[in-house]
Amino acid sequence: MSPSTSAQERILIVNARIVTENTIVDNGALLAVDGRIERIYKAHELAELDLTGAVDAQGSWLLPGFIDVHVHGGYGADFMDASAESLETITRFHSTKGTTAMLATSVTASREALDAVITATDAYIRGGMPYAQLIGVHLEGPFISPKWSGAQNPEFISLPTSEWLEDWHARFPGLIKMMTLAPEREGAMNVIQWLSDHGIVAAAGHTDADYETIQRAVEHGLSHAVHTFNAMTPLHHRNPGTAGAVLTDPRIHAEIIADGVHVHPAGVQLLTQTKQQHNLIMITDAISAAGLEDGDYKLGGLDVIMKDGICRLKEGGSLAGSTLTMIDAFKFMVNKIGVSVQQASEYASGNPARQMGVADRMGSIARGKQADFLLVSPSLDLERAWVLGRELSLVTEA
Numbered sequence: 001m002s003p004s005t006s007a008q009e010r011i012l013i014v015n016a017r018i019v020t021e022n023t024i025v026d027n028g029a030l031l032a033v034d035g036r037i038e039r040i041y042k043a044h045e046l047a048e049l050d051l052t053g054a055v056d057a058q059g060s061w062l063l064p065g066f067i068d069v070h071v072h073g074g075y076g077a078d079f080m081d082a083s084a085e086s087l088e089t090i091t092r093f094h095s096t097k098g099t100t101a102m103l104a105t106s107v108t109a110s111r112e113a114l115d116a117v118i119t120a121t122d123a124y125i126r127g128g129m130p131y132a133q134l135i136g137v138h139l140e141g142p143f144i145s146p147k148w149s150g151a152q153n154p155e156f157i158s159l160p161t162s163e164w165l166e167d168w169h170a171r172f173p174g175l176i177k178m179m180t181l182a183p184e185r186e187g188a189m190n191v192i193q194w195l196s197d198h199g200i201v202a203a204a205g206h207t208d209a210d211y212e213t214i215q216r217a218v219e220h221g222l223s224h225a226v227h228t229f230n231a232m233t234p235l236h237h238r239n240p241g242t243a244g245a246v247l248t249d250p251r252i253h254a255e256i257i258a259d260g261v262h263v264h265p266a267g268v269q270l271l272t273q274t275k276q277q278h279n280l281i282m283i284t285d286a287i288s289a290a291g292l293e294d295g296d297y298k299l300g301g302l303d304v305i306m307k308d309g310i311c312r313l314k315e316g317g318s319l320a321g322s323t324l325t326m327i328d329a330f331k332f333m334v335n336k337i338g339v340s341v342q343q344a345s346e347y348a349s350g351n352p353a354r355q356m357g358v359a360d361r362m363g364s365i366a367r368g369k370q371a372d373f374l375l376v377s378p379s380l381d382l383e384r385a386w387v388l389g390r391e392l393s394l395v396t397e398a
Contacts, residue, residue, distance in 0.1 A: 010032070011032040012031050012032075015059060016059075018365060019062065028040060028042055029046055030062060040366075061374075062374070063373060065373055066330070067100070067352040068326055068352075069355070070285050072106075072287045073288035075092075076089065078298075080107060082116035091133075092131040094132050095131040098385060100132055101132060102132050103356070104136070105137075109153065110156055121137050121175065135358055136178075139178070140180040141156070141181075143157075143160035143179075144206035145207050148232065148233075150320075151319065159186050160182075169200075178200065178356070180203045182204070183204055195221060207233070209241075209242050225242070225253070225254050228254040230262050248274070255283045256271055256347075262285075262319060268337050279355075281355060290325065291325075292306075294306045309323050326348060329348070349362075373386055
């Protein structure tokens with residue numbers, strides 16, 4: 001059964017290490033009323049509060065909820081299923097791992113299949129969402145490079161055209177938030193310009209573009225790179241490729257799958273050192289296998305095998321998404337890469353909120369924003385989570 005969608009009237013959390021937009025408030029308190037953050041209190045201000053029913057954080061971190069802009073599924077469900085049941089399964093599962101908002105991410109597929117995903121996502125949003133909030137759609141493909149298809153189904157790769165986008169934008173204005181494409185493909189620059197003109201993030205991915213092509217794409221409005229280093233031309237000192245352009249151009253926001261499998265920790269560290277202008281974004285790229293046991297799965301109609309939590313195509317062996325969750329990515333960034341909790345929070349919440357144009361209501365702990373926040377222990381285990389002031393169960397239902 002879905003939990004009630006009515007927001008709690010009042011939440012008071014005390015004795016927390018609160019990560020705000022600009023600082024950390026030790027021994028602080030947060031008051032949320034009717035699903036919005038009302039006020040943040042410092043320790044010396046607690047005397048003016050009625051502590052009845054307060055949540056004692058006991059020194060745990062209070063973080064803004066995580067925002068995953070690149071996630072395909074989880075717990076046996078895929079956004080390509082285009083059903084309310086699957087969307088609820090995915091948003092419920094990832095909410096137990098700290099995700100409070102996400103983009104429903106497609107794979108390269110037929111126009112009809114993509115239309116079904118967009119239609120189902122719109123209906124689900126309109127129907128009210130009890131778990132992690134869907135804030136839009138991320139179309140990963142089908143305008144990608146056959147040479148760098150990775151785990152995308154090459155059968156459905158097509159040349160870039162704005163015709164499909166114009167139709168979807170007219171029928172579902174504002175729903176598509178991002179599109180991944182290969183900038184070197186015929187017609188891609190016009191599509192990138194169209195996306196930029198309509199407030200949709202144009203992202204490079206699954207691309208054979210060289211450095212110069214990415215630079216031209218940025219001039220047309222490209223501002224994002226999906227799963228940096230994966231499925232793109234690599235960095236070479238005489239041929240910087242897509243990766244070199246992403247690393248050196250601050251106008252490009254770089255996604256990272258922070259699991260130590262998709263990118264070596266040194267590569268992740270390199271990104272943290274080059275992308276320091278609110279332009280590094282943690283993602284999961286999780287597929288339906290996330291949260292489940294090793295075995296056989298599907299992604300975009302392709303056969304996938306998961307072994308030791310790592311997903312690869314049965315044919316060819318390419319990495320096929322991940323089983324990563326945002327809380328585990330967060331731990332990896334802090335424990336393995338060595339960034340601060342506050343910096344990792346920017347990667348997981350603040351930066352994706354800014355890039356997706358939702359920072360006015362989520363992505364940070366600030367007065368007036370949605371009561372989407374997490375209690376995370378000093379050892380970075382997720383303890384409790386709230387979305388719009390509703391506390392969520394962290395138990396994944398069967």
